[in-house]
Amino acid sequence: MVAEGFALGAIDYATIINALSKIGFVSQAEMFMSQASKLGFELDGCGANPVTYSTLIHGLCEIGRVEEAFALKERMKEKGCQPSTRTYTILVKALCDDGLIDKALDLVGEMIAKGWKGRLRKLMGFYPGIVTYNALINGYCKEGKIVSAFELLSVMEKQNCKPNIRTYNELIEGLCRVNKPYKGMLLLGRVVNNGLLPNSITCNILIDGFC
Numbered sequence: 001m002v003a004e005g006f007a008l009g010a011i012d013y014a015t016i017i018n019a020l021s022k023i024g025f026v027s028q029a030e031m032f033m034s035q036a037s038k039l040g041f042e043l044d045g046c047g048a049n050p051v052t053y054s055t056l057i058h059g060l061c062e063i064g065r066v067e068e069a070f071a072l073k074e075r076m077k078e079k080g081c082q083p084s085t086r087t088y089t090i091l092v093k094a095l096c097d098d099g100l101i102d103k104a105l106d107l108v109g110e111m112i113a114k115g116w117k118g119r120l121r122k123l124m125g126f127y128p129g130i131v132t133y134n135a136l137i138n139g140y141c142k143e144g145k146i147v148s149a150f151e152l153l154s155v156m157e158k159q160n161c162k163p164n165i166r167t168y169n170e171l172i173e174g175l176c177r178v179n180k181p182y183k184g185m186l187l188l189g190r191v192v193n194n195g196l197l198p199n200s201i202t203c204n205i206l207i208d209g210f211c
Contacts, residue, residue, distance in 0.1 A: 016029075017029045017052050017055070018051070018052060029056055049060070050082070051084075051086075053076045053081060053083075054083075056072060057069045057073060057091065060072065061090055061091070061153045066095070067093060069094065073087060073091065077186045085111070085129060085132070087155070088106060088107060088132070089128070089129070089132045092107055092108060092111075093132075093135040095133075096135045097145060099139070099142060100139075101136070102136070104130070108132065108136070111128065111132075128156075128161075129161065130162070130167070131162060133163075133167065133168060134166050135198060136152055137149045137152055137153065137174075138170045140174070141171065141174025143175075144178055146174050149170070149171060149174055162197050164196075165191065165196050165198070165199055167201075168187060168191045168202070169205060171184075171187060171203045172188065172202065172209075172210075175187065175209070176205060176208065181206060181210050184205070184209055185206065188202070
C-alpha cells in the first residue's frame with residue numbers, strides 16, 4: 001500500500017496497532033505506534049488513545065510480559081493519556097493470574113484514587129466493575145482464600161454491582177478446590193434465587209468437584 005504511493009493516516013495506524021496486538025504481534029504493534037508518533041500522528045490526542053494502549057497492554061499480558069505492560073501504563077500517563085477502567089482491569093487480571101492478589105488490590109486502590117469510570121470522574125471515587133471484581137475473586141479462589149473471595153462478593157453487592165454467572169462459577173470452583181463441593185451445591189441455590197441460570201461451565205465444575 002505504502003509502496004504504491006498511498007500514505008497511512010492516523011486511523012490506519014490505530015487499526016493496524018489494534019489488529020497486531022489482538023493476534024499477539026505486540027512488538028510489531030509497538031513498532032507501528034512508534035512510527036506513528038515519529039510521523040507526528042495524534043491518535044486521539046495523545047499519540048494513541050486509551051483503547052490502543054489498553055490493547056497493547058493486553059497483548060503484553062497475554063504473552064507474559066506483565067512488567068512491560070505496567071511500564072507501558074506509566075508511559076501512556078507521561079504522554080497525557082489517562083488509563084481507562086479497561087486498562088486497569090487488564091492489569092488486575094494479569095496480576096491475579098500470576099497469584100499476585102495483594103498487588104492486584106493495590107492497583108484497584110490506585111484506580112479508585114484516580115476516580116476514573118470510563119470517561120467520567122467521580123468526586124466520591126470509583127468502584128470496580130463486574131470484570132474487575134470477577135478477576136479478584138478468581139485470584140482469591142486460586143490462592144484458596146475462599147473467605148476473602150466471599151467477603152469481596154459482599155463488597156460488590158453493597159456497591160450495587162450485581163454478580164453474574166461467572167462470579168458464581170469462580171466461587172463454586174474455589175469451593176471445589178478446597179474440597180467443599182457440597183457448599184458449591186448450596187451456592188447453586190443462591191444463583192437460581194438471584195435469577196441466574198447455571199451454564200455448562202457450572203455443571204462441569206461441580207462434576208469435577210464431586211469426582
